[in-house]
Amino acid sequence: MAIELAPQGHERPQPSLADPVYEVSDLDIYYGDHKAVRDVNMTIGRRQITAMIGPSGCGKSTVIRCFNRMNDLIPGARVTGKVAYHGEDLYGADIDPIEVRRRIGMVFQKPNPFPKSIYDNIAYGPRVNQGRKGRLSKSATDDLVEEALTGAALWDEVKDKLKNSALALSGGQQQRLCIARAIAVKPEVILMDEPCSALDPIATAKIEDLMVELAAEFTIVIVTHNMQQAARVSDWTAFFTAGVDDAGVRHGRLVEYDTTRKIFESPSDQRTEDYITGRFG
Numbered sequence: 001m002a003i004e005l006a007p008q009g010h011e012r013p014q015p016s017l018a019d020p021v022y023e024v025s026d027l028d029i030y031y032g033d034h035k036a037v038r039d040v041n042m043t044i045g046r047r048q049i050t051a052m053i054g055p056s057g058c059g060k061s062t063v064i065r066c067f068n069r070m071n072d073l074i075p076g077a078r079v080t081g082k083v084a085y086h087g088e089d090l091y092g093a094d095i096d097p098i099e100v101r102r103r104i105g106m107v108f109q110k111p112n113p114f115p116k117s118i119y120d121n122i123a124y125g126p127r128v129n130q131g132r133k134g135r136l137s138k139s140a141t142d143d144l145v146e147e148a149l150t151g152a153a154l155w156d157e158v159k160d161k162l163k164n165s166a167l168a169l170s171g172g173q174q175q176r177l178c179i180a181r182a183i184a185v186k187p188e189v190i191l192m193d194e195p196c197s198a199l200d201p202i203a204t205a206k207i208e209d210l211m212v213e214l215a216a217e218f219t220i221v222i223v224t225h226n227m228q229q230a231a232r233v234s235d236w237t238a239f240f241t242a243g244v245d246d247a248g249v250r251h252g253r254l255v256e257y258d259t260t261r262k263i264f265e266s267p268s269d270q271r272t273e274d275y276i277t278g279r280f281g
C-alpha cells in the first residue's frame, strides 16, 4: 500500500519538540483493576500535529482522554505516572479539571453540536467564559462568532443562516462547527478523537486541510484509524498496539513515537512496520 506523506499544499515547518506542551512519563491508565494502557512516554510539541494510530483497542482514545482529563468522567478510570502540561502536573491536587477541559478543547468522532442555532453554538463558550466579568456585547459576540467560523472554514457556507439550527447542517459542516466551537474559546490545544470517521471523503479532505491551517495557531493531537490520514496531516506519529503480558493480561502500549516521516518511511520497530505495511491490524 502506498502511503502519501504531506501532499502538495500541506507545507509544514520541520517537526520540532523544542517547545513542549505535554511531557508524558511512565503513564499507566486503569479502568478499575485493569491496566488498559501502560508505559506511555512521549513529548508533544507546540503547534505540532501529533497523530495516534494503532489497531482497535490499543488505547488511543484512552490516552487522548488523559490530555484534558476527560477520563475523570469515566467511573473507575485512573492514571499513574505523569502528564505534565507546560511543566505542571495536569493531575496535581491543585488543578481544576473543569478549567483544564475549558482550556484544552476536544472534538469527537460524531459531530455533537448543541440543539441551538449556529450562532449560539459558537457564542455559548465565550459567553460562559466571560462569566462574572459581565455580558459580552452583541458586537463583540458577533466578531467572535465570525472569527471562529472563519477559522474553521465554515463562515462562507453559513454566514446567511446563522440563526438556523446547527442540526440542519451536513455532517461535515457540523464537524467544522464543532471545531469552530472549540476554537471560539481560544484553547491552546485541540484534541480530536477520530474526527472524520463519520464523514465522507470530501468532508474529510476539508477537515484535513483545516487541521493543517489550524496548526499555525494551535497544538493538535488526533486519534485516527486511517493511516493515510496520519501520514497526510501529522508531523509526529505515535503507534500503539495491544499485547498480552506474562500473566495473560492484555494492555495497550506505545510501541514507537517519532516524526511521521520516520514512522512511515523507516520505522524502528518491526511491529510498526507490520502495521503500516498492512501485514497486521
Ligand SMILES: Nc1ncnc2c1ncn2[C@@H]1O[C@H](COP(=O)(O)OP(=O)(O)OP(=O)(O)O)[C@@H](O)[C@H]1O
Pocket (backbone or CB within 6 Å): 031, 036, 054, 055, 056, 057, 058, 059, 060, 061, 062, 063, 074, 225, 252
Ligand atoms: N469506559 C471504559 N471502561 C472500561 N474499559 C474501557 C473503557 N474504555 C476503554 N476501555 C478498555 O481500554 C482498552 C483501550 O480502549 P480504547 O477505546 O482506548 O482503544 P482504542 O485504541 O481507542 O480503540 P478503537 O480504535 O477501537 O476506538 C480496551 O481494552 C477497552 O476495552
